[in-house]
Amino acid sequence: MFNKNKTALATLVLGLIAFAAVPAGAQAPTQTQSHTYAYDSNKDGYIQPDEFTTYIYTKADLDGDGYMGDEEWKLTTSRFYRPHKDIDYSNYTYWDQDKDNRLDNNEVKTLIKQTGLYSKWDTNTDGKISNDEFAAGTFNAYDDNSDGVLSLQEWKSVLR
Numbered sequence: 001m002f003n004k005n006k007t008a009l010a011t012l013v014l015g016l017i018a019f020a021a022v023p024a025g026a027q028a029p030t031q032t033q034s035h036t037y038a039y040d041s042n043k044d045g046y047i048q049p050d051e052f053t054t055y056i057y058t059k060a061d062l063d064g065d066g067y068m069g070d071e072e073w074k075l076t077t078s079r080f081y082r083p084h085k086d087i088d089y090s091n092y093t094y095w096d097q098d099k100d101n102r103l104d105n106n107e108v109k110t111l112i113k114q115t116g117l118y119s120k121w122d123t124n125t126d127g128k129i130s131n132d133e134f135a136a137g138t139f140n141a142y143d144d145n146s147d148g149v150l151s152l153q154e155w156k157s158v159l160r
Helices: 007-020 049-060 070-081 105-115 117-121 131-142 152-159
Strands: none
Touching (some): 049 117
């Protein structure tokens, strides 16, 4: 089991996620870029609201078609919202404003804003998510039972 107080684990998890977020054919982040992730488009070391939306949307679009379908919603979105029991994210069709049975980037942006997900990860409420806040939010998203430890099963879900 992996303890969430281990900085090395958080760095490894974020590294794996950052690597997975790099589009095919693009260069993966190098060691010197370890604190600037592919979704930090302005490379300021913080995840701004639009960058966060892009990150969530990209991670959820499993088939790469540019939309989040119902199955992708079920498989991925709940992971980001699970640590925040006070947010109701369950009604997929509510967020599908144009009723085309899929979510586009703007619909996901509305979802994140209206549910307050970004502010949940911005724990010091300074309007941006630092590397430490992102590491904690990422860890919490994969710590399915919120026990502060990643079990082998939870770790395997990180690697999928």
